[in-house]
Amino acid sequence: MDYSKLFDSKTLEKLKSVREKWEKETLKDKAGEETYYTESGIPIDILYTPEQLADLDYMSEIGFPGQPPFVRGVYPNMYRGRLFTLRQLSGFGGPEDCNERIKFLLDKGATGINIVFDLPTIRGYDSDDRRAEGNVGICGVAIDSLADMESLFDEIPLDELTSSVVTHLPSTTVVLLAMYTVMAEKRKIPLEKLGGTTQNDFLMETTIGSAPEIIPPDKSFKLQCDAIEYAAKNLPRWNPVSYNGYNLREAGTTAVQEVAIALANCIATTEELVKRGNNVDDFARRMSFFWDLCNDFFEEIAKCRASRLVYQEIMRERFKAQNTKSQLMRFHVQTAGNTLTAVEPLNNIARSAVQGLAAILGGCQSLHVDSYDEAYSAPTEEAALVSLRTQQILQVETNVVNTVDPLAGSYYVESLTREMARKIRDYIKTIEDRGGLIKAAESGWLHREISDFAYHQQKQVENGERKIVGVNYFVSEKKQESKIDVFRYPETEASQKDKLAKLKMERNRENHEKSLAVLREKCSSEENIMPYVKDAVEAYATLGEIQEVFREEFGLWQFPLV
């Protein structure tokens, strides 16, 4: 007999007979006509009892927080030790405009910084590039050079606050991370003190986000690994990668695929870094993840718990990580933009609050709650404040943060956690059977998986199978006009262009040209690119100039179409 099982076989037998009697005499035929499923297709029983967990081994499968397998959380005291970071996104206009929004949020109680860039910056074009026209300072802040990065973080203590820098692509991560570190060096802040996160995910470059010009997946992946390796050696408090499940989910995946694909990326990265001669324990403790919490409340919580379990298995069993810190998965959560509606936008506050609650019950390390005006534009100051207040209400008024992993032991949540973990492992295997994640991206298979999902889900919305309040369910007879204010972006393009013209006049031409020539030469070597990008940034080479070198040296890749 195994003593670590929660229930002995005699109790379970008795329970089974009582349950059968209950079904026959009490429930009768009232279990509902249809079969119910979670969002990712797991059948839902009407009732969960110890029977579904008959073979559950508490010690090895769930355990204690702060210990492997980390299902119950990555820290022993969780939010009693440190509350999740209130990390609301800021990003619009020029760096000077965005600096004001950062200060506004910090003033209202935000505890971390979260920067989103405009599309030209994300895709590596300067504000004066023709291709940037109409997009400068829209949906994010425009950053062209080191000088802009310095304006963005003006008067912000880099050694006291952590900054999430949502860099999306590895090819721009290496530049923006270089700008951030050079800025710190210029301010005489020791690099050991720099805390923060860059997203740095090659799938953002090659699968999730499309663009007119894309460098090939293997090159993007190489740059992703370069940034991680550089940070492991120089920035001990920096998370150089945030494996991005969020945008996969937003583009179109199930919760299972979201986690599995991000983990497959983590596996490929770890393999590559070990192949380069790094020890897994030197870099793994600083890898982080990014999840999208949608509306299926319990499944999302189970997803968070299962993702920690599977990560721990991978790092311990596959990569033989010795340090337990290498085995604990830390993640940021953003509530689900794709669940928000343009119709009756205030309803989105309710959706986001429920998703935020799930994030806390799932044990997130930091949280961004989306704003109700998401389907219209970047948030107004008022909408951003409602999001921040939602987080604060969850933290101080609901009392959910004061015990660790309160849903553990729920027969349903534990069953779902196990089932999610099983499906995540299976999907990772599917990807590996196709030759691994880079091949899956190169061949377009991954893109097809995502677009198939997006297509089918949209069909379900069209035929009403998937209900969205206000959109295809409880639709108001009288079409409500939106009464919300929509954020208007400050004029940015002209001022960024002026600054660029001035920068190009004033910078030392020789240093600038030399740094770019060396960078170009290093693109075809196996060497880590980061030190050369840093030199170029320091010589005031712009993001677009550095990116142009990458595009020319690495070549362009054709994004899969449908």
Place this chain on the structure above:
Amino acid sequence: MSQNIKVVMAKLGLDIHWRGAVALTRLLRDQGMEVVYLGNQFPESIVRAAIQEGADVVGLSTLGGNHLTLGPRVVELLKKEGMEEVLVLMGGVIPPEDIPKLKEAGIAEVFGPESRIEDITAFIREKVA
């Protein structure tokens, strides 16, 4: 019927969010239309493709805030090529107050996030017929 309706669909400029454009491409194909999806393109290439394909409809998707700059340019370029009869539609995240400006610039209709495929299809059939 709609067998001959030809649609050229594109992500406008640098906008990275392809979900809606791809889903709509496939849903319009289900409605019997011929849809060529271009991926991300700038106005000049979109118009070139519309000419080459003999498009009846050009669908522009953007969630990236460039609708007012790049959207009207597609209409202008089409006009310049003598293709003003081509129906230009937009979709994505577009602030309501910008919609009248887009229509004034010659965008036939803007279909926001909750538009139904049957409404989009009906609109196209009515205008292209």
